[in-house]
Structures are given as C-alpha cells and as structure tokens.
Amino acid sequence: MIFSDWPWRHWRQVRGEAIALRLNDEQLNWRELCARVDELATGFAAQGVVEGSGVMLRAWNTPQTLLAWLALLQCGARVLPVNPQLPQPLLEELLPNLTLQFALVPDGENTFPALTSLHIQRVEGAHAATWQPTRLCSMTLTSGFYRLPKAAVHTYQAHLASAEGVLSLIPFGDHDDWLLSLPLFHVSGQGIMWRWLYAGARMTVRDKQPLEQMLAGCTHASLVPTQLWRLLVNRSSVSLKAVLLGGAAIPVELTEQAREQGIRCFCGYGLTEFASTVCAKEADGLADVGSPLPGREVKNR
Numbered sequence: 001m002i003f004s005d006w007p008w009r010h011w012r013q014v015r016g017e018a019i020a021l022r023l024n025d026e027q028l029n030w031r032e033l034c035a036r037v038d039e040l041a042t043g044f045a046a047q048g049v050v051e052g053s054g055v056m057l058r059a060w061n062t063p064q065t066l067l068a069w070l071a072l073l074q075c076g077a078r079v080l081p082v083n084p085q086l087p088q089p090l091l092e093e094l095l096p097n098l099t100l101q102f103a104l105v106p107d108g109e110n111t112f113p114a115l116t117s118l119h120i121q122r123v124e125g126a127h128a129a130t131w132q133p134t135r136l137c138s139m140t141l142t143s144g145f146y147r148l149p150k151a152a153v154h155t156y157q158a159h160l161a162s163a164e165g166v167l168s169l170i171p172f173g174d175h176d177d178w179l180l181s182l183p184l185f186h187v188s189g190q191g192i193m194w195r196w197l198y199a200g201a202r203m204t205v206r207d208k209q210p211l212e213q214m215l216a217g218c219t220h221a222s223l224v225p226t227q228l229w230r231l232l233v234n235r236s237s238v239s240l241k242a243v244l245l246g247g248a249a250i251p252v253e254l255t256e257q258a259r260e261q262g263i264r265c266f267c268g269y270g271l272t273e274f275a276s277t278v279c280a281k282e283a284d285g286l287a288d289v290g291s292p293l294p295g296r297e298v299k300n301r
Contacts, residue, residue: 001164005131006074007197008034014200018174022204022217023063030200033070040071042125047102047118051076051129054100054139056115058082061183063205064106066193068120069184072104073137076129080139080151081185084108090148098139098151133157140187142272152187152272162191162275163198165293169280170220170242170266177202178220181211181227188246191276192222212236225250228265232257244268244280246289255283 003010008030011020016031028036049055055077059065072079080098082091088111095112103115110117138159139151172178178196180203182189196203206214211227215238224247231238232254243258246268255265268280269289274296281290292298 001160001198003131003133003160006128007160007200008037008070009128011197011200015174018200019202020200021066022177022202022206023066024206026063036067036122037070037074038126038128039122039124040067040120041074042127043121043123044071044075044077044118045125045127046121046123048116049075049077049102049118051135053077053102054080054098055102055104055118056080056082056095056100056112057184058084058103058105059107059184060084060208061180061189061205062106062207064120065184066180066205068104068106069193074128076132076135077102078136078139078153080141081183081190082141083183083185094141094148133160138190140190140272141185152275154275158275159190159194160198161295162277163194165295166191166244166268166277166280167195167199168294169282170244172199172201172220172242174199174201176219176241177204177217178222179203179215179218180205181214181221181223187272187276188222188270191270194276212238215240220244222246224248225254228258229254232261242266244277245283246270246277250283250289252283252285256285259283 012030012034017029020030020033021028055072057079102118103110104118133156137156138154141149180192204218219241222244240263242264244266250267258265265283267289268277270277278296279289279292
C-alpha cells in the first residue's frame with residue numbers, strides 16, 4: 001500500500017462511512033474521524049505547531065490521546081510519547097537534547113518551563129501539512145536499562161513498512177478490530193496504530209478497565225503471555241480471532257490451549273529501533289519467535 005495522503009484521509013476517500021474507531025462507547029467512521037482530526041490539527045496550528053515541531057506527549061492511552069496524536073502528525077509535528085510515570089529528574093536530563101518546542105499533557109500540568117504548553121481544543125478548519133512519507137514523525141524512548149534512554153526516530157515510511165511486514169503474516173481485514181492494548185509511548189503500541197492505518201480496518205481505544213471488558217467486540221489484540229493465560233483460565237467470553245504475543249517467553253502449552261478455543265496465536269520479537277516487530281510466526285509448537293518479516297534482516301553473531 002502506497003499512500004498519497006494522510007492514511008486516515010485516504011480511507012475517507014475509499015470507504016468514508018465504514019467504522020474506523022471505537023472510543024469507549026463512541027464509534028467514528030473514517031469521515032467523522034477526519035473531521036475530528038481536522039479540528040484538532042487546526043487548534044494545534046493556532047497554538048504555533050508547524051511542520052517539524054517537536055512535541056512531547058505525556059499521556060496514557062485514552063481516546064483523546066490517540067486523536068491528539070493523529071492531529072499533531074497532520075500538523076507535520078514530530079511526536080515524543082512519554083510514560084507519565086517517568087521521573088522528573090530523568091526527563092530534565094533527557095529532554096534538552098531532543099529538539100522539542102512543545103509539551104502536551106492532557107491529564108496533568110507541563111512541568112518543563114522550556115516547552116510551550118499545548119491544549120486540546122477543536123477549532124473549525126482543516127489544517128494539514130503536506131503528506132511526506134519520509135518526514136520524521138516519531139521519537140520513541142528505548143528502555144535505557146543501563147544508561148540514559150535514547151530516542152529512536154522513525155519516519156511514516158518506516159512505521160508503515162513495519163505494519164506491512166506484520167500484516168503479511170497476520171490476517172487483518174476491513175471488519176476486524178484491534179484493541180489498542182499496549183501504551184503508545186511503547187513502540188509496540190505504535191505498531192498497533194500503524195497496522196490499523198495501513199489496513200484501513202478498525203481499532204478500539206478504551207479507558208483503562210479489566211482486560212475482558214476492554215476486549216469486548218475486538219478480534220485482534222497484542223498481549224503478553226500472562227494476560228492470555230488469565231483470559232483462558234477464566235474462560236472469558238471474548239471475540240478474539242488472533243493474538244500477537246511478545247514481551248516474555250511464550251509457553252507452547254499456552255498457544256495450544258488458545259488454539260483449542262479458536263484463537264490463533266502469533267509469536268513475535270520486536271525492537272524500538274525497528275519500529276516494532278522484527279521476527280514473528282504463527283505458533284507451531286516450537287519455542288522460538290519465527291523468521292524475519294519482509295523488509296527486515298537479522299544477522300546472528
């Protein structure tokens with residue numbers, strides 16, 4: 001898939017009345033989604049966001065976080081998603097090196113005086129930067145286990161190539177619905193968003209609640225093994241067709257039990273620097289994470 005416009009605008013042209021998003025109990029089709037993003041983008045532009053602006057987005061997954069993210073992208077901004085739990089001293093050391101101008105903290109206060117505070121406001125209009133797939137669009141912090149985290153910077157092209165690779169393995173059709181079950185400040189959460197945009201399917205974003213309730217009506221989810229174990233042990237009534245597992249060792253017994261309940265399991269391994277999943281396979285009883293997906297190369301040393 002090669003886009004000549006923002007992906008959400010592309011799908012508005014192709015099937016504007018099809019459901020695109022479920023935000024808690026609200027449904028938006030592609031036409032309605034674009035209208036919402038247009039108004040938010042116009043609001044951010046009125047506050048000074050321009051192409052190339054660096055914006056820290058310090059937020060949990062919520063409907064407004066996702067819509068704000070899309071609107072910032074439509075302004076041509078570079079988004080740095082930040083875990084709200086990261087300590088202030090670490091961010092004070094990290095942020096000055098990341099060429100940021102703005103901060104958006106939907107559920108709190110901007111505690112960085114050097115960054116201009118943004119506010120979510122809908123303004124009539126349809127502001128949009130020109131779609132450029134090679135523009136830098138995201139800065140995602142690495143885990144920083146042993147030192148200060150670094151920001152892996154990706155283009156739209158990189159995110160869409162990552163989505164294409166995963167969807168070459170996992171069927172994700174027009175009427176399928178992937179739960180945004182992982183945080184957008186993690187590359188795996190971003191991977192869900194870009195697969196949704198690449199496929200023009202559906203995505204569900206809900207405020208935090210028990211997983212079984214969040215999964216209502218969803219056909220796809222990205223989970224860690226313990227989450228899937230709990231669903232299976234509790235005999236939860238879910239509509240899942242496929243699960244992408246990662247983040248820990250994946251027991252063969254788990255995937256076999258899921259298969260017996262009609263859930264196809266895919267095992268994956270990802271890296272922040274690769275814009276999400278690198279290797280993956282459908283669970284086959286062997287304890288590995290599969291082969292490199294299209295567009296990836298892996299060298300063993």
